[in-house]
Amino acid sequence: MTIKDIFMLVVTWLHAISAVTWVGGSIFYLLVLRPFSSDYENRDSTAGLNLASTFQNIVNTCIITLIATGVVLATDRLTEDGVGSPYVITLGFKAILSIWMFIQVESQRRQSRALETMQTKDPAKRLSIFTKTIQSLSGYNAIVIVGIIVLFLSDILDLLFEKSLGNG
16 A cells, blocks of 8 residues: 555545535434424523534534545546546536535525524414425525435445446
């Protein structure tokens, strides 16, 4: 095993750990923390704010790590012989979705801060099924859904790369 092999192994591992941490943490947030916090929204929110701040720091670290390691991985893979257009197209699609996710995270943060200052809860207000569906497929939920798709695209890229090594 060469120094380059070890370096690429570490870069690949950091990339995977960052992706799984972000997407897994987001799923945990959606399925556990958000429902829990909405049940206790009238209580002291200091713990919730601390938790949100900590998770935000983790997400920021993951984004920086994903960008840095993603550039290294893409450069390494694209310089290999035998990498075909299916790999390049899939990688491009993954990159576009990833960039969209990074932009959405910042957009959601700004929107959340704006809503916190002007939000009033009206329990008598009922949302239609259509509105609930649109809300469940947008915002932070959409980031998680796209994150899962990006993880799937990573597996497709691995398969395409291994196949190109076998043919090259």
